[in-house]
Amino acid sequence: MTEGRKLLAVFAHPDDESFGTGGTLAHYAAQGVHTGLVCATRGEVGEISDPALATRETLAQVREDELRCAAQTLGVGELFVLDYRDSGMAGTSENEDPRSLVRAASEQVVGRLVGIIRKFRPQVVITFEPNGGYGHPDHIAIHRHTVAAFHAAGDPSQYPDQGTPWQAERLMYTAIPRSFFVKMRDRLVEAGVDVSGFDRFEGDVIGRRHYRDCRCLRLYRCQVAGPTVSPYTVRAGQLLPPPA
Numbered sequence: 001m002t003e004g005r006k007l008l009a010v011f012a013h014p015d016d017e018s019f020g021t022g023g024t025l026a027h028y029a030a031q032g033v034h035t036g037l038v039c040a041t042r043g044e045v046g047e048i049s050d051p052a053l054a055t056r057e058t059l060a061q062v063r064e065d066e067l068r069c070a071a072q073t074l075g076v077g078e079l080f081v082l083d084y085r086d087s088g089m090a091g092t093s094e095n096e097d098p099r100s101l102v103r104a105a106s107e108q109v110v111g112r113l114v115g116i117i118r119k120f121r122p123q124v125v126i127t128f129e130p131n132g133g134y135g136h137p138d139h140i141a142i143h144r145h146t147v148a149a150f151h152a153a154g155d156p157s158q159y160p161d162q163g164t165p166w167q168a169e170r171l172m173y174t175a176i177p178r179s180f181f182v183k184m185r186d187r188l189v190e191a192g193v194d195v196s197g198f199d200r201f202e203g204d205v206i207g208r209r210h211y212r213d214c215r216c217l218r219l220y221r222c223q224v225a226g227p228t229v230s231p232y233t234v235r236a237g238q239l240l241p242p243p244a
């Protein structure tokens with residue numbers, strides 16, 4: 001019996017779910033777990049790997065289409081696309097846009113996430129770890145808002161207009177194994193690329209076994225150029241208790 005088992009992933013941009021948790025989402029969907037995905041922006045200031053795929057004006061729609069395709073491929077049962085604007089990389093002018101996720105009032109974003117959690121009623125919520133994988137301002141923001149929403153959703157005194165309180169049991173963060181960064185660094189050194197930026201990953205990166213390929217990244221043609229065989233792996237461990 002897997003009825004009633006639910007898992008909700010909360011991320012910032014189309015493709016975050018596939019880079020970080022694609023294998024996990026597919027793994028649990030295949031087990032009959034009802035999975036949900038919140039994407040806070042449409043990634044409108046992301047890269048355009050091939051001008052034939054999108055323009056600056058069409059990128060948001062193209063990326064949303066890619067997201068819907070990826071969600072379908074991963075077996076995501078419910079997709080929630082919020083309308084915040086992609087805040088861009090740290091230090092860019094996009095950070096100043098009043099529509100951007102990083103400029104949105106915490107209470108408003110948390111309130112919307114609380115409403116989704118209370119409606120979806122997951123046992124497990126997944127989001128970025130505090131540094132958002134590599135420090136993207138939107139990744140850090142959605143981590144912060146999701147942590148707050150995870151706790152607020154179970155508190156009847158908070159956001160009473162957002163539905164019946166629901167306390168999810170576990171809050172999980174995505175993790176990239178240190179061994180992956182070591183391998184990537186070695187490849188870049190071989191290619192003659194400056195790897196000094198990797199020094200900040202020398203600390204304690206949480207690593208786990210049970211990783212598997214996430215082929216879904218191939219669907220994000222704007223962000224991942226070429227015929228990609230993803231070097232990324234994701235955790236497909238034991239997030240939910242075994243079926244009763």
Ligand SMILES: [Zn+2]
Nearest residue numbers: 012013016136
């Ligand atoms: Zn992202």
